[in-house]
Amino acid sequence: MWKKYSIYYTLGVVSNANASVNSSKRPLRADAAKNKQIILDTARHLFASRGMEVTLEQVAAAAGLGVGTVYRRFPTVDKLIDELFGARFIDWAARVEDLTLRAEADPWGAFEAYLFALAEAQGCDAAFAQLLVEPLDGNCRFGEMHVQTIRGAQIILTRARDAGVVRADLSDEYLIHLQLAILGIVGAGNALGASAARTVVKLFLAGSKPQEAHSDKLPSPTVQEQNCWHNLLKD
Incomplete structure (x- = not known):
């Protein structure tokens, strides 16, 4: 029953139909990839310390990025949670x-x-x-x-x-x-x-x-x- 999870890990996707570890189909530009990593690192810290009540606006403020930049990478907080x-x-x-x-x-x-x-x-x-x-x-x-x-x-x-x-x-x-x-x-x-x-x-x-x-x-x-x-x- 566990074998498929190692397969999903290799492919970089989650078994839940609503979740995808890799949300982009094409490689991101260098600056976009950098911003995405900043968002993920910042969000990981916020969720770990504050729990599930974190908003995309809070992530943007803590990351020093515009709210629009965060929303382009993660349209909803659920998408961010899925990836994290x-x-x-x-x-x-x-x-x-x-x-x-x-x-x-x-x-x-x-x-x-x-x-x-x-x-x-x-x-x-x-x-x-x-x-x-x-x-x-x-x-x-x-x-x-x-x-x-x-x-x-x-x-x-x-x-x-x-x-x-x-x-x-x-x-x-x-x-x-x-x-x-x-x-x-x-x-x-x-x-x-x-x-x-x-x-x-x-x-x-x-x-x-x-x-x-x-x-x-x-x-x-x-x-x-x-x-x-x-x-x-x-x-």
Whole structure:
């Protein structure tokens, strides 16, 4: 199920029909290419620090370019988001795929590595942190690719449960709790986001150890929490 993503990466396109990593069919002039790179670099910084509420006007001002220049390259902010985060999702999907394979022989190591990779992905980029939980609001910009990363996480946790290296009552829905906790801590412009996210993961891992290490049982997921999990699996 992952092979096509490496193909898309080679071609420079995203599987979502609405997203294209390469929006231009012809090579840009040198000055136009330079401006486009300035726009992307500036936007990447703004989205990482401020989250998804960045406008093209803000990008233009921060880049020191005219608004018209930005709009010529990216007519809408969604086009800019597609280009910035399409390849990022491909990289994330590949990382999760690697960890699902590792989970066959090393379920705890794969589970631990996945959570720290999640902390790094969310903690260093407020916008990407929001995109990872976007389906909870009924949106899914990157479609099937997003769903596959969630299913990969599900496989990693299932293998850890089956191997008995995590508590049996650690249901899939608790991964949503963790993502939302990290998202809440990161916030827009929170300089402590990455280190705080790692701390949350360490606490989550400590609480994930087999149940005999704990005196209490985790509450069963509510219907609403189960519905949230199912929403993440919709493309």
